[in-house]
Amino acid sequence: VGNRLLEIINVILNKKGKNINELVANYSLRKDLGMDSLDLAELTVRIEDEFDVDIFEDGVIDTISEVMNKVNRGKE
Amino acid sequence: MMKVMIAQTARIYTDKLGDNLEIRDYAIVYNNVELKDNVLVGEHSVVGRVPTATSAMVREISTDSLLTTVGKATTLCSNVIIYNDVNIGNDCLIGDNSSIFTNVAIGDKVLISRNVTINSEVTIGNNTRIMDNSHITGRVTIGENVFISVGVVMANDNSFGKFGYDENVHGPTIEDYVSIGVGVIILPNVRIGKGSIIAAGSVVKEDVPENVICGGNPATVLTRVPRHLKRY
Numbered sequence: 657v658g659n660r661l662l663e664i665i666n667v668i669l670n671k672k673g674k675n676i677n678e679l680v681a682n683y684s685l686r687k688d689l690g691m692d693s694l695d696l697a698e699l700t701v702r703i704e705d706e707f708d709v710d711i712f713e714d715g716v717i718d719t720i721s722e723v724m725n726k727v728n729r730g731k732e
Numbered sequence: 733m734m735k736v737m738i739a740q741t742a743r744i745y746t747d748k749l750g751d752n753l754e755i756r757d758y759a760i761v762y763n764n765v766e767l768k769d770n771v772l773v774g775e776h777s778v779v780g781r782v783p784t785a786t787s788a789m790v791r792e793i794s795t796d797s798l799l800t801t802v803g804k805a806t807t808l809c810s811n812v813i814i815y816n817d818v819n820i821g822n823d824c825l826i827g828d829n830s831s832i833f834t835n836v837a838i839g840d841k842v843l844i845s846r847n848v849t850i851n852s853e854v855t856i857g858n859n860t861r862i863m864d865n866s867h868i869t870g871r872v873t874i875g876e877n878v879f880i881s882v883g884v885v886m887a888n889d890n891s892f893g894k895f896g897y898d899e900n901v902h903g904p905t906i907e908d909y910v911s912i913g914v915g916v917i918i919l920p921n922v923r924i925g926k927g928s929i930i931a932a933g934s935v936v937k938e939d940v941p942e943n944v945i946c947g948g949n950p951a952t953v954l955t956r957v958p959r960h961l962k963r964y
Contacts, residue, residue: 693931694931694945694947694954694955697945697954697955697957697958697961698945698954698955700958700960701955701956701958702955704958704959710958710959710960712958712960713959713960
């Protein structure tokens with residue numbers, strides 16, 4: 657899951673000329689990775705396509721660890 | 733029993749009045765108007781105004797006293813101008829300084845916020861919300877449950893009036909459950925598909941399919957609408 661999630665995040669970051677090498681649990685999608693609402697919508701759709709879970713369905717989340725929890729819970 | 737509160741300075745020229753109305757100071761309601769029960773007409777509002785036609789205009793408009801109807805429990809706030817041949821549904825709110833031109837049909841529970849201008853030949857579906865300072869151009873169709881944010885503007889004529897108000901002059905068609913962000917510009921003749929979202933500041937030049945998020949100038953499809961943002 658971690659590797660695939662890293663790839664998905666980098667697809668979005670690459671469009672803005674950014675890249676990350678690893679997923680840091682307490683990274684904020686907005687503050688640390690600089691994602692805006694459109695990036696977050698794309699991230700949600702890409703995760704939905706891959707893991708069949710909408711990470712924002714139950715409310716707003718912001719950190720990598722929260723995203724991981726949603727994805728892992730969706731896989732169960 | 734009819735209970736009507738009409739301020740002393742208001743002018744009422746119609747007898748088609750429902751029960752329990754409130755018409756505040758300096759409002760004018762012309763004789764081509766029907767106000768249903770529980771309507772409030774705010775200070776300085778004018779209802780049933782007949783357009784003034786001059787040779788400066790590129791199209792013909794009717795200056796007949798066509799019926800304007802304001803539905804039950806609808807509120808027209810202050811300085812609202814409603815022209816002739818307008819049909820406003822029940823439980824609507826039309827905000828201060830808004831102006832609705834002739835030949836417009838508005839559904840039920842529609843919210844038009846402040847300083848909204850709506851031109852002629854416009855249809856707006858039930859539960860739609862149009863926020864402050866937006867401009868709805870002529871010949872526009874807006875569906876139900878649409879959200880139009882502040883400062884959205886639309887155009888209907890790529891020829892700037894050169895060929896008059898012919899059949900090529902047509903504003904956008906906005907389908908049900910569309911959401912339009914702050915300051916979006918929508919150019920003539922485009923169709924925005926059901927459930928789609930247009931990002932703030934976009935310029936929509938071409939049709940937008942259903943259930944996508946669009947953004948940029950020119951607006952392009954960025955992604956589909958994720959489940960949590962779907963409104964139907």
